[in-house]
Structure formats: structure tokens, C-alpha cells
Amino acid sequence: KAGVTQTPRYLIKTRGQQVTLSCSPISGHRSVSWYQQTPGQGLQFLFEYFSETQRNKGNFPGRFSGRQFSNSRSEMNVSTLELGDSALYLCASSLETGGLYGYTFGSGTRLTVV
């Protein structure tokens, strides 16, 4: 069965621009979580969506936002990009919210802000 699909794989943006990343979870999975990974901070939780509702949110500024559609696909948006937003963005899907069933990760989107 298909895994978690993230698009695009790579992005280069200029400071001040905005960007939208997409994540399609495993079929049947209703929870989608987003993470930012950088060499200095490691993996940091951004937010989790379940049934089109944001269930949890990490400690990131309001420039980071997301949404989930009725088919469980999720998008993450970052506005007014800063150099420090350069990172690997990973999404993970799970059957239900709460993490009881563990998480399956996508391959990530590598965002470079110049």
C-alpha cells in the first residue's frame, strides 16, 4: 500500500515569500502531524490535525499554519519566510489521534530559504 507522500521534495524560496507544503497520509489514516528538522534543533513538533481539526500545536510562531481536508490530506503553510525556516519538513500519519498506533513518516520536503 502507498506510504505517506509529501510534495514537493525540494523547494527554494526567497525571504519574505510564502510556501505551501502538501502531505497525503496512508489510506485510512486520519491523523497527520508535521515536524521541522534542523541540524541545530533536531525534530520539533509543529502541529497535528485529525478529522480536519487541529488537535495539538507546538511552539512555533503564527507564520506556520496548516489545515486538513476531508480526505485527510494536509497542507502546511509558512508565510513571510525567514532564513531560519530552512529545514527538512516531515509529516507523519497515524490511524487515530493520540499516537496509540505509532506514526509513519513521509520522505520530507527540503525547504531552502535564500
Add this chain to the structure above:
Amino acid sequence: KQEVTQIPAALSVPEGENLVLNCSFTDSAIYNLQWFRQDPGKGLTSLLLIQSSQREQTSGRLNASLDKSSGRSTLYIAASQPGDSATYLCAVHNNNDMRFGAGTRLTVKP
């Protein structure tokens, strides 16, 4: 606030050796713990998921143990191979929050 620590940060072993990676956490009220591997520039691949009620899980050459009371988990890799070279991350899940350790970078030399 849950803190997750992985020791060592890096490990280099010759092919064929058995090895143990360590993960410790500060809050024992966890739902589960999951071990992942990550190849450079790639996403995370799930290796093993241990629920809070379990003591260990096995998959092939991998065995993960969990001791909630002491806040520790170990990942045992038997007969290591060069293809095992990667960064290994443990993630602890509790109260709708998942925290990752910084990872152990493993190199298995042929």
C-alpha cells in the same frame, strides 16, 4: 516537560558486532515509544513500536526493550551490517505530545 536523551551520540563498529543503543526519558507516564532510523536527507523509517504495557518488541535482527519505571529503552542490533549505518531516533509519546531524542549516528564498517 518530557526530555529524551540518546547515548551515545555516535557509534562506529565493525561489521558483525552486536550493539546497543540507549534512550532515556524523564516522564514515565508514556503511551508508547517508537524507534526510527533515518538515512541522510531522508524521512524516518519506523523500526519498532512498544506500547507502555509491553516490555519488548522484536523484528528480525532488532530487539527493543522498555523499562518505564526507570525511564529507559534500548535498541539491540544483532550481527550489524554496513546497511545498518544510519541515525537511529527514539520518540516517546505521552499526553498528545511526541518528543524525539537527538539520535545516535551509527556507522558499521565493512
